[in-house]
Amino acid sequence: MLNELTALEIHNKIAAGEITATTAAQDCLSAITRADPHLHAYNAVFADRAMRQAEAVDQAHTAGQPRGLLAGVPIAIKDNLCTTFGATTCSSKMLKNFHSPYDATVVKKLEQAGAVILGKTNLDEFAMGSSTENSAFGPTRNPWNTQCVPGGSSGGSAAATAARLCAASLGSDTGGSIRQPASLCGIVGLKPTYGLVSRYGLVAFASSLDQIGPMTRTVGDAALLLQVIAGHDPWDSTSWPEPVPDYLSDLDKPLENVRIGLPAEFSGEGIEPEVSAAIAKAVDFYHRQGAKVVPVNLPHTKYGIAAYYVIAPAEASSNLARYDGVHYGHRTARPENLFDLYAASRAEGFGPEVQRRIMLGTYALSSGYYDAYYLRALRVRQLIKRDFDQAFEKCDFIACPTSPTVAFELGAKSGDPLQMYLCDVFTVTCNIAGIPGMNIPCGFSQTGLPIGLQILGPTFSEQRMLRLARMYEKHHDWHTRKPVLPQA
Amino acid sequence: MSTTTAAEPQYKVLIGMEIHVQLATQSKMFTGAANGFGGDPNSQVDPVILGLPGVLPVINKRAVEMAMMVGLALNCQIAAQTKWDRKSYYYPDLPKNYQISQYDQPLCGAGSIELPLADGGSKTVRIRRAHLEEDAGKLLHEAGMTESLVDLNRAGTPLLEIVTEPDLTSPEEARLFGEELRRICRYLGVSHGIMQQGHMRFEPNINLHIYHHGKTIKTAITEIKNLNSFRAVERACSYEIQRQLAEYLAHPEVMPSQGKSTRGWDDDKGMTLLQREKEEAHDYRYFPDPDLVPLHIAPRWVEAIRSGVVELPIARRKRYQEVFGMSAKEAFSLTEERAVADLFDRAASLGAPVRRLTNLFLGPAAKMANEAATDQATTVLISDLPVTAEQYARLAQLVETGGISATSAVMVFEHLIKHPEADPAQAAEQLGLMQIRDQNQTEAWVMQALAANPQAISDYKNNPKKKQASLGFLRGAVMKASQGKADPKLVGEILEAKLKA
Amino acid sequence: MADTLNEAQVRHVAQLARLKLSDTDVPRLSRQISSILDYVAQLQEANVEGLEPMAHPLPLHSVLREDEVRPSLTVQQVLANAPGKVGAFFTVPKVLDTGLGGG
Numbered sequence A: 001m002l003n004e005l006t007a008l009e010i011h012n013k014i015a016a017g018e019i020t021a022t023t024a025a026q027d028c029l030s031a032i033t034r035a036d037p038h039l040h041a042y043n044a045v046f047a048d049r050a051m052r053q054a055e056a057v058d059q060a061h062t063a064g065q066p067r068g069l070l071a072g073v074p075i076a077i078k079d080n081l082c083t084t085f086g087a088t089t090c091s092s093k094m095l096k097n098f099h100s101p102y103d104a105t106v107v108k109k110l111e112q113a114g115a116v117i118l119g120k121t122n123l124d125e126f127a128m129g130s131s132t133e134n135s136a137f138g139p140t141r142n143p144w145n146t147q148c149v150p151g152g153s154s155g156g157s158a159a160a161t162a163a164r165l166c167a168a169s170l171g172s173d174t175g176g177s178i179r180q181p182a183s184l185c186g187i188v189g190l191k192p193t194y195g196l197v198s199r200y201g202l203v204a205f206a207s208s209l210d211q212i213g214p215m216t217r218t219v220g221d222a223a224l225l226l227q228v229i230a231g232h233d234p235w236d237s238t239s240w241p242e243p244v245p246d247y248l249s250d251l252d253k254p255l256e257n258v259r260i261g262l263p264a265e266f267s268g269e270g271i272e273p274e275v276s277a278a279i280a281k282a283v284d285f286y287h288r289q290g291a292k293v294v295p296v297n298l299p300h301t302k303y304g305i306a307a308y309y310v311i312a313p314a315e316a317s318s319n320l321a322r323y324d325g326v327h328y329g330h331r332t333a334r335p336e337n338l339f340d341l342y343a344a345s346r347a348e349g350f351g352p353e354v355q356r357r358i359m360l361g362t363y364a365l366s367s368g369y370y371d372a373y374y375l376r377a378l379r380v381r382q383l384i385k386r387d388f389d390q391a392f393e394k395c396d397f398i399a400c401p402t403s404p405t406v407a408f409e410l411g412a413k414s415g416d417p418l419q420m421y422l423c424d425v426f427t428v429t430c431n432i433a434g435i436p437g438m439n440i441p442c443g444f445s446q447t448g449l450p451i452g453l454q455i456l457g458p459t460f461s462e463q464r465m466l467r468l469a470r471m472y473e474k475h476h477d478w479h480t481r482k483p484v485l486p487q488a
Numbered sequence B: 001m002s003t004t005t006a007a008e009p010q011y012k013v014l015i016g017m018e019i020h021v022q023l024a025t026q027s028k029m030f031t032g033a034a035n036g037f038g039g040d041p042n043s044q045v046d047p048v049i050l051g052l053p054g055v056l057p058v059i060n061k062r063a064v065e066m067a068m069m070v071g072l073a074l075n076c077q078i079a080a081q082t083k084w085d086r087k088s089y090y091y092p093d094l095p096k097n098y099q100i101s102q103y104d105q106p107l108c109g110a111g112s113i114e115l116p117l118a119d120g121g122s123k124t125v126r127i128r129r130a131h132l133e134e135d136a137g138k139l140l141h142e143a144g145m146t147e148s149l150v151d152l153n154r155a156g157t158p159l160l161e162i163v164t165e166p167d168l169t170s171p172e173e174a175r176l177f178g179e180e181l182r183r184i185c186r187y188l189g190v191s192h193g194i195m196q197q198g199h200m201r202f203e204p205n206i207n208l209h210i211y212h213h214g215k216t217i218k219t220a221i222t223e224i225k226n227l228n229s230f231r232a233v234e235r236a237c238s239y240e241i242q243r244q245l246a247e248y249l250a251h252p253e254v255m256p257s258q259g260k261s262t263r264g265w266d267d268d269k270g271m272t273l274l275q276r277e278k279e280e281a282h283d284y285r286y287f288p289d290p291d292l293v294p295l296h297i298a299p300r301w302v303e304a305i306r307s308g309v310v311e312l313p314i315a316r317r318k319r320y321q322e323v324f325g326m327s328a329k330e331a332f333s334l335t336e337e338r339a340v341a342d343l344f345d346r347a348a349s350l351g352a353p354v355r356r357l358t359n360l361f362l363g364p365a366a367k368m369a370n371e372a373a374t375d376q377a378t379t380v381l382i383s384d385l386p387v388t389a390e391q392y393a394r395l396a397q398l399v400e401t402g403g404i405s406a407t408s409a410v411m412v413f414e415h416l417i418k419h420p421e422a423d424p425a426q427a428a429e430q431l432g433l434m435q436i437r438d439q440n441q442t443e444a445w446v447m448q449a450l451a452a453n454p455q456a457i458s459d460y461k462n463n464p465k466k467k468q469a470s471l472g473f474l475r476g477a478v479m480k481a482s483q484g485k486a487d488p489k490l491v492g493e494i495l496e497a498k499l500k501a
Numbered sequence C: 001m002a003d004t005l006n007e008a009q010v011r012h013v014a015q016l017a018r019l020k021l022s023d024t025d026v027p028r029l030s031r032q033i034s035s036i037l038d039y040v041a042q043l044q045e046a047n048v049e050g051l052e053p054m055a056h057p058l059p060l061h062s063v064l065r066e067d068e069v070r071p072s073l074t075v076q077q078v079l080a081n082a083p084g085k086v087g088a089f090f091t092v093p094k095v096l097d098t099g100l101g102g103g
């Protein structure tokens, strides 16, 4: 079945005339029909549109027209990316019927590269969560064990990619929302340097932390997708203006004299022993490949979660103020007055986690508390950034777990928001500092659940980071393992 | 001045102004949607203006430059670095429910202007700051409807908010300040300054320092929201001063000097009314907009903008008085509009005698412009008339050299309006207005006039009280006999010679 | 800095945030947010003296666009998702109290 091929394989096989885009799309759509009822990775599938896109790729191929990097590659995108086709819901009742009149920059780039967009994937409402349980449309399940969560908030993209319901997907990462579900679902997930990928059309959660990135089964696919979506966008003022390097051509070249930093703060307490062991083994692999392993210190990363849960909700409280039932989105029936229209529409449209974060963020910005919370968190942010700057003088990359645990059961943490927030303990500092971070699969637990290695690097080190990840992948076969899916 | 009687207290008025000026850019402050008015409702709205999910703002460079121009004209310090903040409040005309503004790092810092006063003098008004932000849309309340309507065309228009120190001390000064600021903005080309369209909105902040029973009592500041005419500024300030004073006199013991309240102006009733504000109205939760990065302003950029700032009304008025020898009133009229002053300067630079030129501008040209405005809402400026600087220059020259009389000049001017291609001298010729300086011809006209007016001759000769008047009368009769073509100077000489003979 | 949010504060913040809370929401949110604030309180330990607040992850500045007009949406597109509209306008319950908010 062609849905099991990677994006690069599909691209190459179509180029070689071995397969068609139409069959690749068809096989993905069939796989979705069979498995997605059990997983609920997708909020919407655009079968007809995807087939038309695939046919266009095949026709262009026959006509000998130039091919884009993703020609015929079936892709899933997180449902917080605006598209002119289908709804853009953010898995929220608020936007259940919202149809965007414009496409996100990344969506345009995917389509220009010839990608076939299969559908839009489930997420924690407005990307707020670490389990995809906070979806207004029901949770996504982990393909390795449907009793377990896929992680979040890009749980739909992670599950779809791991379950071969697409060749690759896009997610977004504000505090770990690409890397953590990638870890829990056993796939590759890359959060690029802030500013590398345009945020135009990504429904904002926390603007200074959000980045879109690839979620793929292989490092090569991550490089391929990043090549397509990265680059300056004049409609995003926070977009980095420099040209994008070539992520693909030197990918297989091993890195020499690489120094890998092990932060003392990212080990020990709270990490499942199986996770620690798998990470240690991966680090040992690099050591054996000639990497120098050095201890580093990130003394202020212990404040990461605290700073994150001030900055992210503060920005979110403002970013989500626009959902008020006036110009689009859910409106309460028969509001008594304007205030009631606002307050009732928002209370009905937003789920509990979103409301909690709006409350927290509003409080952190409110008169009398701004300095103690928001301003202080921004200063701590500077401290955390400095930690990384200093660490990257001693090492080229940092290795640590992506998630302290493997996938947990649905409902296990939903009663206690703080416990859920602590899932992000190893991932948030990367967003706070704006640096790139990546998950690669590095083992399985006894219970058969994936474990992920996180690699963090200095800003704009994606090219070398991908090579480092590829070194590992070449000598391991985790990425070839397939979850056994329940069939419809 | 403390007495035991209920003496009228003396007081000082303090008025500070907040002014919102819409900048006349092509596109909006943070996106490419057209910045214009008069289109169908919600027709100048793009995803950014609509505040759709996922949209991002990008700063309009021209808006920054226009703001810098005004800042420089107001002698403000231009910030080396500025940033953008979100100001949060919920209102249906504000789609994102926050306004992008500048909170603690305004583009323009402290400055000042020389404000011309009615008595011909001037005073310094300090500017506290000026910052850029985006305008909101409009909420319409149709009579009989149970709902209000929202039009977002105005949303996202670049706004420059200028804040003065409380240096204005009377309603008249407040109005004069508004008028001068409008003039400056029009000179700079950053605003059309059409008040009826809300291009400029004024918010006076008023309080009094009352000196009573040997004490100074400061009344609480009131801000009058959103005035969009100069008349309203003056009237609202006057009303508010009297209201605060009356409030003090009614309850001098409970006069609050703290806090600030907001009042609206009811133009029909001619009074300000307290606006009820929700408790949290001032908790705007300002924070730096994470979608926008700071703006660094290099000194080079400031200098480039400075070099493009035109001569402002105040400087021009001074030059017209000092170089052209105009009266303050003449200089004020001619510099009111930059286009008119530019035309005047062009004509003057072509060698037009300034006195004649001034008379032409303030006489026939002003009259024609006034008559050309068909209704109250339209204004026709002298510079809108189809008379060129060259024509003005030649016409003024013609009067100066005695080619035509001042009276004839008006007729030639009217001819030029109807025949924009015409040359003034040829027109004067065609119209038969060229002065005739022939000695014999002039003598003949004089004789004709004298023959027809024996009574005037008798008055001139015998009645000292009527001497001057009858000379004037006879001079007029000669001009009439010549159909305006005689040279008045020559007529005077011959006439007096004949009468003395 | 208060590390708790009592019920009155919850109601006040909910008003600022335009969220209509039920009577059971209030104590729950008070408890949950207080527990988060209690955790967040550790930020007070960090020595941040002399540090600039970091609002942006990258040293970008002075991003400007030329003053050029780009097409607007059609009025139909503008109103396509509107939950309340009349003619070419959005509608909201009649607003009597004007002049609120900013400017």
Ligand SMILES: [Mg+2]
Residues within 6 Å of the ligand: B018, B203, B223, C103
């Ligand atoms: Mg104001």
Ligand SMILES: [Zn+2]
Residues within 6 Å of the ligand: B020, B133, B161, C102, C103
């Ligand atoms: Zn303002």
